[in-house]
Amino acid sequence: MEASQEPQHLPNYMKDDNVSQETKKLISSLPSDKDFMGYNLYNYKGCWYYPNTLQAVLDVQDHFRPRENDIILASLPKGGTTWLKSLVFAVLHREKYLENPQTTHPLLSQNPHDLVPFLEIELYASSQTPDLTKFPSPMIFSTHMHLNTLREATKKSSSSPCKVVYVCRGLKDTFVSGWHYKNKLHRTEMDQASFELLFDSYCRGVTLYGPYWEQMLSYWKGSLEDKENVLFMRYEEIVEEPLIQVKRLAGFLNCPFTKEEEEGGSVEKILKLCSLRNLSNLETNKNGTTRIGIDSNVFFRKGEVGDWKNHLTPQMAKRFDDIVEGRLQGSGLTFQ
Template sequence: MAEKELNMNVRDDNVSEETKKLISSLPTYKDSLGKLCKYQGCWYYYNTLQAVINFQNNFRPQNNDIILASFPKSGTTWLKALTVALLERSKHDHDDPLNHHPLLSDNPHGIVPTLEIDMYLKSSTPDLTKLSSSSSPRLFSTHMPLHTVKEGLKDSPCKIVYVCRNAKDALISRWHFKCKCQKQDDVSRSSLESMFESFCSGVSFYGPIWDHALSYWRGSLENPKNVLFMRYEELKTEPRAQLKRLAEFLGCPFTEEEEESGLVEKILELCSFDNLSGLEVNKTGKTSLNIDRDSFFRKGEVGDWKNYLTPEMESKIDMIIDQELKGSGLTF
């Protein structure tokens, strides 16, 4: 998170008296950035908790809303780009799908706002009218676990897509992101070790990662028509099949004509790491929360954790994950 975003999330100046009373009854913890509390099984900084509660109390879902969910640094940017490209394709010439495409003029995070950071962190009743369209569903993203999101959806049949990533890669990506956003030129080993310990204890922003993933895994098994569980690694190894799977889930499957015209491949190329990271709109400028847009593009690789975690760290996190996921059918 960038300096401004970190400040907005960790401050408690926007917390209502009612929420302060709630916090007094919750488990709390203080890290290097600020105070965290555990609400509905997930750790939040105080301001973010207020945003979560604002969302739960005030969000008015529409039946065709689409929520893109993830644990931070788990493929959020890519999932947003792919979903935008899928939904936008009917508006563009198949022979020239990149003509005036929104992904060429805005960062994926600018197109798909995050409910508890972009929207309800700033206001308890944000104006969502600009997101409404008679021809397209509203697109939102979130890092909240499923049971917390569902409180705000009020039994709406809207679609939820979750992307899961190997916990070790998510950790390393989060560490680099934090260091870059805080302008730490020296990506120190000590800062990684500190984040690793918090990550393993589960006491970290939006943690524990295993409970987060389990909420969506179980949701996808219980309600597969409304919750889709995707894996970052499968998107990397079989992108065509996974994109078609996503399109079918969202109710906009590719036609035979579209497949024959190579549209699937064109969308994958448009949303590829190399292409998105090379676009001027993603290399310069900042998001609405003052985050450098290029902070969202580092490597996008599978297994990069091997370059940073010791065998002892690998063993520890694997043992914890295996224990926490035991019997669920879910593996990282």
């Protein structure tokens, strides 16, 4: 698909209509390539962006100053973002909503992406200096930026470092989930040729926020160097041992479950509330639209581990595995 055949539902973050003259000058000096649909991507400090996204990232670095008790959730696109948002929101606000029968839990009526806004895709995409004081403290934000990019903003903050939670998902499942997401997002059924073009883009690292292994490494290294403020979670481990991982998450966020909460089933209640099956069947997520104008159902699919086996040939899978193994060699970060 050529860029000139612009889909009717192209999201704002893929466009180039909200870029300052200064950023246009910067973009003209950057290495460029095209995504699998023919849209221009630009490489800034080792990471690929669409023009509007790069502008928002630069604005985050210049103007975002997190408060000490704010929380930032990070992930790859389609790497477990929706689930992580719902889990962290439910854990952090469990006393206010989960244990109060007089209140309706916000997750039952709002999409997780509306409860936990994206820094660069939503807040700074609409304003160079959005009013963050309207959000309660602690505020939960999310991002797809690499940790070193995010820290360009957080290191300028006068407060202590905020908490960062990163969820890491295997690249093969992330790729397949991303493929289905793009089909839903653009409301089209792309052919096998497009599938292979997207696969090639992933392998070359030329995707929005790519190369993805560099993003993984940034948070992996950050979690080793600063365990108190950076938590590295694996999507597959949350699936395999949800009780252990949610308790680990709560402990990191300085709101551990009490013995009474555990005995009363609070962890199980959160897991049931935040299960993708439950969230995807809610009316707001079946027929609603998020604040940034994307249909809510786009964010929900299977969430299964190993679904890549239904889409990738053995040769494709081996190519992915070889690339990831080579790029992560010596880091201590491995995938099954």
